[in-house]
Amino acid sequence: MAQNEAGQCTDEEPLKQVFDNAMKLYDTIENGNEATNSDPVQMSIKAAISKFEKATNLVSMLGLFSRNESLEELPTETLQYLLLPALLGTLNLKLCGQPRKDIINVAEIYFRDFLQRCKDYGVTDVEVPQISDNSQGTVSRPQSEQAKIANMVLSREAKIKRYKEQKELKDKLSTLSKSMSSPNVDDETKREYFTTLLLNYVNQALDELSSIEQEKPILEYMAKHAGEPKPMKDKPRAPPLKPVIITRDAIQKAVYGAGYPSLPTMTVEEFYDQRVRDGVFPGNGTNIPHTTIQNAENDPDEAEKIQKEHLEDDDDPEELQRKRNMDEYKDDHRRGWGNRYNRS
Numbered sequence: 001m002a003q004n005e006a007g008q009c010t011d012e013e014p015l016k017q018v019f020d021n022a023m024k025l026y027d028t029i030e031n032g033n034e035a036t037n038s039d040p041v042q043m044s045i046k047a048a049i050s051k052f053e054k055a056t057n058l059v060s061m062l063g064l065f066s067r068n069e070s071l072e073e074l075p076t077e078t079l080q081y082l083l084l085p086a087l088l089g090t091l092n093l094k095l096c097g098q099p100r101k102d103i104i105n106v107a108e109i110y111f112r113d114f115l116q117r118c119k120d121y122g123v124t125d126v127e128v129p130q131i132s133d134n135s136q137g138t139v140s141r142p143q144s145e146q147a148k149i150a151n152m153v154l155s156r157e158a159k160i161k162r163y164k165e166q167k168e169l170k171d172k173l174s175t176l177s178k179s180m181s182s183p184n185v186d187d188e189t190k191r192e193y194f195t196t197l198l199l200n201y202v203n204q205a206l207d208e209l210s211s212i213e214q215e216k217p218i219l220e221y222m223a224k225h226a227g228e229p230k231p232m233k234d235k236p237r238a239p240p241l242k243p244v245i246i247t248r249d250a251i252q253k254a255v256y257g258a259g260y261p262s263l264p265t266m267t268v269e270e271f272y273d274q275r276v277r278d279g280v281f282p283g284n285g286t287n288i289p290h291t292t293i294q295n296a297e298n299d300p301d302e303a304e305k306i307q308k309e310h311l312e313d314d315d316d317p318e319e320l321q322r323k324r325n326m327d328e329y330k331d332d333h334r335r336g337w338g339n340r341y342n343r344s
Contacts, residue, residue, distance in 0.1 A: 022051035
């Protein structure tokens with residue numbers, strides 16, 4: 001794919017244009033008053049995700065980032081593209097109509113990738129939180145009461161510190177935003193603005209990861225005791241979510257992980273045969289539901305009824321002749337005629 005001197009794609013929509021359009025849509029979603037689960041907002045969220053994913057693929061194809069570089073080596077305009085994983089993580093958490101477990105797993109990947117990338121470039125020195133996964137059957141060592149209290153104190157202090165920092169960052173961003181609106185803004189102001197924006201999203205990502213860790217056991221409890229909610233029949237299930245992260249490899253490798261296994265597909269005949277084997281549908285002669293067999297064993301009339309049904313299904317000549325004779329008898333002998341002398 002051809003590139004111009006600014007490192008933008010020339011045979012399709014430029015990266016900067018894709019990113020700017022996505023940011024406008026993102027700001028509209030963040031500052032809107034309409035309910036997040038409303039159809040218009042959900043459509044906007046999906047559109048913004050699609051645009052940011054396209055921008056991520058373009059960044060990967062252009063190879064704008066490398067772990068061997070430092071923040072000072074990055075061009076000023078390139079700094080804003082470090083935000084892509086954080087923006088995608090924020091938007092994915094707003095999605096409705098998808099299994100919540102899938103949503104938070106994808107968002108977690110985005111936030112962790114964002115924090116790790118910011119740490120690699122020296123934007124921040126925070127430690128990326130480790131993923132706690134109890135689904136593998138691992139049992140964590142129980143903590144003492146003193147250790148629990150110490151962790152709670154440290155966590156509280158960290159939250160207070162992060163809250164103060166975030167307030168200062170927002171005030172600074174408000175001032176820098178006014179300078180950024182000027183057509184004659186200098187490169188130093190731009191760089192300071194983008195760096196401050198990255199630090200602001202670092203704090204947000206840490207908060208979101210903390211919320212995700214608290215939500216995981218709740219979802220596990222709900223899945224264990226209530227089960228997964230069944231999808232609506234009139235609404236097709238959306239494809240599973242797959243995070244798209246920045247990489248220098250081929251574009252096919254930009255999709256993180258192998259996704260989710262596809263659902264098994266069966267023909268109509270295979271589906272019917274499976275139901276016959278499961279005892280849900282009756283078969284031809286031999287495949288009879290287990291409950292019907294039990295009723296036939298306990299009730300002779302039920303057994304006779306089943307036998308007649310199978311004779312009818314097999315077009316047995318004697319059974320067909322018997323039914324014809326019965327129909328003719330009913331035509332000549334109306335119901336109730338035999339009781340005319342026993343009227344009350």
